[in-house]
Structures are given as C-alpha cells and as structure tokens.
Amino acid sequence: MRDQDALMPRNRDIHPVPYDPAYKTSVPRSPKWALVSMESSASEEFGPAFGHNKFGPHDNNLILNYTRGEAPAVGERILMHGRVLDENNRPVRNTLVEIWQANAGGRYRHKKDGYLAPLDPNFGGCGRTMTDENGYYEFLTIRPGAYPWPNRGNDWRPMHIHVSVFGSGFGQRLITQMYFEGDPLINHCPIAATIKDRSQLDRLVAPLDFSKSRPLDFLAYKFDIVLRGRRQTMFENKLEGL
C-alpha cells in the first residue's frame, strides 16, 4: 500500500452527530449543510511525517515529563497502551500519538480551567510518542479525575484522556477520547452521547488489562485506535500529475 493510494471514504454513521442539543456548544458550531464528498487526492493521501529526533526522553511519561524527571505526579499510576491500526487491519507504523488530560483531581493545567480542584505542581497533562514497527504505543500517566463542566445543570465528564492520531495521510487525522471500563459517568455524559450507536461508544472504553500491569507499580488500560484505510485494487486510476 502506498501513500498515494486512495483513502476509503469515512463511514459517518459510526461518528458522533455534529449537532446535539444536549451538548450545548455543538448547537452554534455544527454546520447545517451537507458535507461535499469527493474521492481523496494527494492533498489527503500524503501527510506530515515527524521524526523521533524531536522527542525528549520523558515525552510519553506524564508522571515525570512536567518536571523533566525531578518529581512524580500525584495520582493512581496507569499505563495506557495499544496499537494504531488502519481499516485494512494493518499496523500504522511510526505515527504520532498525542494525549492530554486532567490531573488526578480533574483539573487541567490550562488558563481557562477554573475548577476548584488544585493543580498538581508536578503534573502538566500532555504526552506524545511515535508508534513502533507494530503500530504499538504506550504512555505512563496517572488516572485523570472526573470533572464538572458548564452545560446542563449538573454535567460531569467521565474520566477520560484526549487522544490525537495522524496516520500517513492528512485525511486520516483523528481526535478522540479514551474512557475507562466501569466508569458510571459514561452513561450520563452528553459528549459521550453524541455517538448515537452504543456499540461504537463502547469502542472508546478501555478495558483494565492485567497482562500489562506491573505488580506494585501500575495498572494498565488497553486502547486500540483504528484510522481510515486505503483502497487496494489492481485497477487503480493514476493520480494526474504525480
């Protein structure tokens, strides 16, 4: 499969609805008119590449990266790990995975977050890594706290980690959120509920994974991510101008 092979069209049915009155901010921010569809072109089939050389030693360790190894963050230590695959069921190698999250108390290190839970002086809340040759990635972090947010009268976000992934083409770009198995708040969250097919929402819920947990150190949660695939056919129209 080559970088200039056509991307499979997105199946919009598995994604959240753009407009959902229960998630109030989506009301003025959702386009009303239909998207214009076209077969992918070089603009979507190629994408940025990031080198390992730009990465620091603690970039995928959120327990240590804010203090650059000086002092650990407060909270329940967890390993978030998984693979990035594409719809062709192939590993997506050497691709960038970035995460960001609240601290153990549910507070983000962001000037717009005024939640009364305190900041942890040793926790920044973001990490990044590249997948390996098998599409595998991992982050050591702390389990983020649930937090309230201004939406309806008493809405709370379940524990979650925001995840951003690239793939090899810009048209594969994806941002999503990982939830935690067993969190009762998932069933009450209007953002989670923008995904109307419950079986699709369940794909964002990471199971507890004792196979990767380290005794006396951390628990593990597994989160696999699937990006758009590429069309494979022997009857390929050549891209004009390539």
Place this chain on the structure above:
Amino acid sequence: MVQSLDVLQETPSQTAGPYVHIGLIQAHAGMENYYDEELGQSPIEEGALGEVIEITGSVYDGTGWALRDALIESWQPDAQGKFSKQDGADPKVHGYCRFAADAETGEFTLRTVKPGRVGSRYGVMQAPHISLWIVARGINVGLQTRIYFDDENNAGDPLLSRIEQTPRVQTLIAKKTGEGKYRFDIRLQGDGETVFLDI
C-alpha cells in the same frame, strides 16, 4: 452466513474540547517549554522557494461570534505542487502547520508559501489549495475544508466543480488584501456557511 470481511472500522471521533491547546499547541496554552520542540510551528523554513504569503481570518459560529478557542491544522505542498515525502520536494517546506485563534481577538494567521497545483483522479490538475482541519469544543468530528486563492485560475478544479450552489464556492476562496496577504474567514453555520468536505 456470507464470508466475513477482513476490515476494521475507524475509531469514532470525539470533540477536542476546550483544552486542546494543552495537548497540541502548548505555547498557546502558556506552557512554552513543555517539550524540547513543539510540533507544527511553521510549514516552511527560511529559504523556501515560491511566494511567501500570509493568510488571516477568523472562525465564526452560527451567531456570528469568532471562536477564541479554535485550533486549525494546515497541510499543503511546496510551490511546485510536491508534498514533503515526494521526490524533488523543496526541503524547506514541511507543509504542515498548527495554529490557533487568538484568545482575545479570535483571529488566526498562517504564514506559508503559495502552494503549487497537485493532481487528482479526475484527469485534471487541482487548483492551488491548502487543506485545513478545524477542531474545537462543540465540534464533534474535525471539520475538513480548503483554502483556494482569488488570484489563481480555479476553473475546472474537481472539488470546486462539485459544489452545486455556485455562490458557495466563494467560501473556499481567500481574498487578496495586499501584496502577499489574504483574508480567509470560516463560518461554521448560518449565512455564508463554509463548504466543509468529506474527502
């Protein structure tokens, strides 16, 4: 039972939320030295071939308010229409940039080179364009769109030709405001709603 297909389904999207800047554009969130090097700070290095241009605009919601929290990513080829992985591509053009609406004014600026024409599967070249991907709180699936240019020949572009309502084509065309300067506003909803893409 029929045979099963050996394919997976894409992972569902979720909103990037209000704190996306922490994750993707740390300096904008007030965390300048979080990483040794922040990614996507500029699509070009000094010495990139072609015309250096500056595109300024805002992302407006359905009430006409400019978003203060929008995050945009751009992706483009060099002045010859080559993407960074392709043979002969200008080594000074990475082509990828991340930028955010200003927290006070809601305005963004992208400084880059004017892209060249790239191919299509429709037997014609595409007019020069920059691909955009927009995320923010309240946007549940990242929005794809494109910037074309009003001083280029856009006739016959396969994407623009697909837009049935001809006046809507204008929502994808940056307007020249001065030497090397363009204005490109994005309207998420309402009058003049930008054409968003499913490519």
